[in-house]
Structures are given as structure tokens and as C-alpha cells.
Amino acid sequence: MKNTTLVIMAAGIGSRFGGGIKQLAPVGPNGEIIMDYSIHDALEAGFNKIIFIIRRDLEQDFKEIIGQRIEKVAEVAYAFQELGDLPEGFSVPEGRKKPWGTGQAVLTVKGMVHEPFLVINADDYYGKEAFRKIHEHMVSEMDEDADVYDMCMAGFILENTLSENGSVTRGVCQVGEDGYLKDVTETYDIQRKDGGLSASDGCGNPVSVEPDQHVSMNMWGFPPKFLDELERGFPSFLSGVKEGDLKAEYLLPSIVDGLIKSGKGRVKVLETRDRWFGVTYQEDKAAVVAAIRGLIEEGVYKEKLYE
Numbered sequence: 001m002k003n004t005t006l007v008i009m010a011a012g013i014g015s016r017f018g019g020g021i022k023q024l025a026p027v028g029p030n031g032e033i034i035m036d037y038s039i040h041d042a043l044e045a046g047f048n049k050i051i052f053i054i055r056r057d058l059e060q061d062f063k064e065i066i067g068q069r070i071e072k073v074a075e076v077a078y079a080f081q082e083l084g085d086l087p088e089g090f091s092v093p094e095g096r097k098k099p100w101g102t103g104q105a106v107l108t109v110k111g112m113v114h115e116p117f118l119v120i121n122a123d124d125y126y127g128k129e130a131f132r133k134i135h136e137h138m139v140s141e142m143d144e145d146a147d148v149y150d151m152c153m154a155g156f157i158l159e160n161t162l163s164e165n166g167s168v169t170r171g172v173c174q175v176g177e178d179g180y181l182k183d184v185t186e187t188y189d190i191q192r193k194d195g196g197l198s199a200s201d202g203c204g205n206p207v208s209v210e211p212d213q214h215v216s217m218n219m220w221g222f223p224p225k226f227l228d229e230l231e232r233g234f235p236s237f238l239s240g241v242k243e244g245d246l247k248a249e250y251l252l253p254s255i256v257d258g259l260i261k262s263g264k265g266r267v268k269v270l271e272t273r274d275r276w277f278g279v280t281y282q283e284d285k286a287a288v289v290a291a292i293r294g295l296i297e298e299g300v301y302k303e304k305l306y307e
Contacts, residue, residue, distance in 0.1 A: 002139040003115040005049040006042040008035060009105045009218075010062070010122035011081035024065060025279060027288045029296070030304055034125050034277070037292070039070055040305050042118070045131040046139070049075045051112060053105050056080045073306055079108040087235045093246060101249025102218065103230055103237070110227040116142055119220045119252070125288065126219055127274025128300070130154035134221045134270055141268070144223040149265035151256065152221040153181065154272050158190070158197070159211035161276040165283040167191040171216035171253050172209060173269065181260060181267035184216055184253050214269055217276055220252060229264075230255065 024033050039050060050070060054062050059078065070076050083099045084092050085108070099105070106119055116138040120126065134152055143150045155173060162168060167189040174183040187207060190199040199209045234250060241248045259265030277288045295301050 003049070004047045004135060004138050005051060005113050005115055005117040006039070006047045007051045007053065007079075007106065007109055007113070007117050007119045008038070008122050009053050009102060009119065010035070011053050011055050011099060011105055012122075025285055027279075027285065027292050028305070029293070032292075032305055033066065034279075034288070035066060035122050036069075036305055037125055037301070038120060038131075039074070040301070041126070041128045041131045042135075043074055044128070045135040047118065047131070047135060049077070051077045051079055051109050051117075053079045053081050053108055056082060069306075077112055079112060081105045081108050086238065090235070090238050093241075093243075096246045098247070100234075100238075102252040103250035103255050104234065106222075106252065107227065107230040107234060110231060113227065114224050116144065116221060116223055119218070119222065121218050123278055124217055124219075125277035125291075126154065126217065127272060127276070129274045130156075130219055130270070130272040133272065134219070137268060137270060138221055142221070142223060144225065146223075148263070149226055149229060149259055150223055151226065151259075151265055152268040152270055153216055153256075154219040155214035155269040156217050156272055156274075156276055157211070158209060158213045158215045160273070161215055161217060162190065162192065163278075163280050163284055164287065165281040168280060171218075173214040173216055175214055175269045179269055181256075181269050183260075184257050186253065214271065216253060218252065220256065229259070 027034055052067065067076060081099050081104060118134055134154060137152050158170065161170060169188045170190055171184045172187040173181055176182050187209060188200050188202040190197060190209060197209050197211060199207050201207050233255060237250045256265065256267060260267060277291050279285050279288060296303060
């Protein structure tokens with residue numbers, strides 16, 4: 001069986017652990033957090049290595065909270081995202097507090113990954129179907145040696161990714177008839193309104209979205225050589241950051257979109273009808289707990305995940 005790795009972006013979980021950190025809020029009946037269910041589904045789908053991207057100062061606490069538990073059921077490694085981990089010739093602007101986004105996060109696994117890999121967020125529940133479809137695509141269809149970057153993503157249905165407690169931001173996708181991604185547009189303030197959906201472009205201007213549109217939830221499948229592209233592109237990104245901009249981020253959707261537009265990459269959109277769960281708002285936690293309980297009652301998960 002072809003090796004495949006799951007990379008979990010968890011460097012943004014905060015400076016302390018406990019009930020106030022949404023990625024570590026218990027949602028299962030035995031204290032399981034959302035990451036537990038993602039890892040369980042990935043292992044079941046056939047992924048055989050887990051890499052956690054974390055902050056170095058959180059390493060010991062992170063291992064105690066979840067890492068040591070996962071090490072009992074899978075091969076585990078750690079990568080570290082730090083604000084000051086920059087290419088030669090660059091330095092952290094005065095006043096910058098946060099690392100440089102998801103592109104920098106994934107770049108930290110370069111040298112650790114030599115096989116197709118899947119990237120996910122730590123605090124999103126994706127469902128079994130997406131892991132299964134992406135793994136099948138990686139082992140049977142992804143061409144690691146193609147002249148372009150052969151990538152894939154889980155295409156969630158917009159109405160399955162909404163919160164009942166407020167608006168959300170989503171990467172709304174345009175998908176060609178061939179099933180490949182044409183465009184990703186970051187769309188803001190998406191919420192149910194007057195029997196339909198409302199949204200904006202981030203500048204207050206309304207935009208039209210449909211409930212059945214595909215959206216990206218930062219669940220990307222990449223060939224290992226994509227890490228070379230991240231390494232090449234990071235200095236160019238840093239060179240383009242305007243003086244005084246302390247929030248610019250090197251983001252996976254923008255990087256992927258640029259590869260598509262330049263003809264250097266293609267992304268197969270693998271539709272999933274599973275419902276996404278996440279704790280965007282504090283009020284979302286109760287709904288996630290209820291949803292997990294419902295999945296257990298339906299037999300999707302065991303009461304104790306790793307029995």
C-alpha cells in the first residue's frame with residue numbers, strides 16, 4: 001500500500017490549554033476532542049502517519065493532551081511553526097505577533113514528508129467520506145511525477161458548513177465540468193437570511209452564493225513536491241509584504257489558486273456530502289457535542305474511539 005501522511009495544522013491553538021481553547025474543547029463522551037475524530041477517520045481510510053504542526057513552546061502540553069494518546073495507535077511526528085522561522089535575508093517586522101499563515105505552517109514539514117499528504121485544520125470535523133475519497137485518489141490517481149502539481153481537495157456543500165450562531169467565511173469554489181477547480185474566492189459573512197443565504201466580499205459589498213455550491217474547508221491533498229513550491233514561493237511572498245503590514249499571511253488557498261491560474265497546477269474536487277462541524281462560536285460547542293452523540297448512536301463511531 002502506498003504511504004500517505006496526515007498533516008494537522010495545530011500551531012494556532014493558543015498560548016495555554018484548557019476549556020477556553022476551542023481546538024481542545026471536549027466534544028465526545030470520554031473527553032475526545034475534534035482532532036481525535038479526524039485522526040480516527042484518517043487512519044480508517046488508510047493514512048499511516050500523523051504529523052502535528054504546533055508551536056515549540058506548547059510541545060509538552062500538546063503531547064500530554066493528545067499526542068501521547070495518538071502515539072499508541074499511529075506513527076506520530078511533530079513540526080514547529082515559529083514567527084521567526086524565515087528564509088535567509090528576512091527578519092520579523094517590529095510589532096508582528098503571529099506566524100505567517102497556513103503556507104508557512106505546511107512548509108515546516110519539508111524534509112519529513114516524501115509521499116502524498118493531506119492537510120487539515122485541527123479544529124474542524126470533516127466526516128469519514130472526505131478522508132476516504134482523498135486517500136483513494138492519492139493512492140490510485142494522483143500523479144506525483146506530472147509536469148504540473150497534481151492536487152486534490154474535499155469539496156463540501158456550502159449549506160453543510162454553516163453555523164446556526166453567526167456568519168462564516170468560506171472559500172467558495174468554481175468547479176469545471178471535468179471536476180477540476182477553476183477558482184477559489186474567499187467569501188465573508190455567509191449566513192442564512194430570509195429563507196436564503198447572504199454573503200459579502202469582505203468590503204461590505206453583497207455577493208451571491210447558492211446553498212449547493214462547493215466550498216473549501218482547508219482540506220487539501222498534495223504531492224510531496226508541492227513542498228518545494230512552498231519553499232520557492234515564501235521569499236517572494238515576504239518580499240511583497242508592504243511596510244507596516246503586520247497581518248499579511250502566506251495562505252494555501254492563494255498559493256493553490258496562483259498555481260491553477262498560471263497553469264502550473266490542477267486540483268481535483270472530491271465532493272463530500274458529509275456535514276462539517278466546528279466551534280466557530282462558543283455556542284457551537286453544544287451543537288457539536290449533540291452531533292457527535294448522534295453519530296455514535298447511529299453506529300458511525302464507537303463510544304470509545306480507540307478500543
